[in-house]
Amino acid sequence: MGQHTEVESRPLYDPDLLKRLDFSESTTKFEPLISASQPGDGLLVRPLCSSDYDKGFIQLLGQLTKVGEVTQEQFFKRFEAMKTCPNTYYVTVIEDTQKSKIIGAATLVVEQKFIHDCAVRGRLEDVVVSDEYRGKQLGKLIITTIMLLAKYLNCYKITLDCNDKMIPFYSTLGYKLEPGNSNYMQIRFEKTCHL
Numbered sequence: 001m002g003q004h005t006e007v008e009s010r011p012l013y014d015p016d017l018l019k020r021l022d023f024s025e026s027t028t029k030f031e032p033l034i035s036a037s038q039p040g041d042g043l044l045v046r047p048l049c050s051s052d053y054d055k056g057f058i059q060l061l062g063q064l065t066k067v068g069e070v071t072q073e074q075f076f077k078r079f080e081a082m083k084t085c086p087n088t089y090y091v092t093v094i095e096d097t098q099k100s101k102i103i104g105a106a107t108l109v110v111e112q113k114f115i116h117d118c119a120v121r122g123r124l125e126d127v128v129v130s131d132e133y134r135g136k137q138l139g140k141l142i143i144t145t146i147m148l149l150a151k152y153l154n155c156y157k158i159t160l161d162c163n164d165k166m167i168p169f170y171s172t173l174g175y176k177l178e179p180g181n182s183n184y185m186q187i188r189f190e191k192t193c194h195l
């Protein structure tokens with residue numbers, strides 16, 4: 001049992017990375033002033049931990065999109081798979097420490113490239129703040145944290161896909177539509193299992 005508890009407390013990435021972010025480099029304005037190191041009373045911005053299944057991380061993602069029936073075992077397997085890809089997955093969460101509940105999350109995926117002198121590119125994914133906590137600047141906070149993290153990790157750019165109604169919000173945080181290249185296209189595959 002002790003070994004299980006030890007595994008559950010593991011962060012997905014080094015928490016010290018968040019302490020190195022300089023919020024004065026961001027153009028995002030917070031009123032009142034908050035940052036990743038000081039998000040507000042009872043709140044903590046940190047990497048996803050394997051114990052966060054029990055803190056409602058999957059349920060929070062359900063407020064964003066269809067998640068499915070993810071078991072704790074599936075969560076642990078995915079967490080470990082992400083952890084074995086160093087410098088790639090930076091799932092960052094906001095925890096309400098008084099309730100031991102994950103109330104916000106966003107993911108930075110760092111893609112290794114050959115272009116731009118073997119540079120890295122960031123992608124912002126899966127941004128969500130709990131319905132109960134909206135209107136407290138936490139969406140801006142988690143997105144700004146990811147943006148500064150991408151900059152700190154030397155990404156040459158960070159991109160995202162969003163629906164049309166979210167364009168004005170992301171525009172206020174510095175994201176721009178690229179003229180002539182602002183269409184999002186996809187092919188969705190039916191779920192199959194080859195593993």
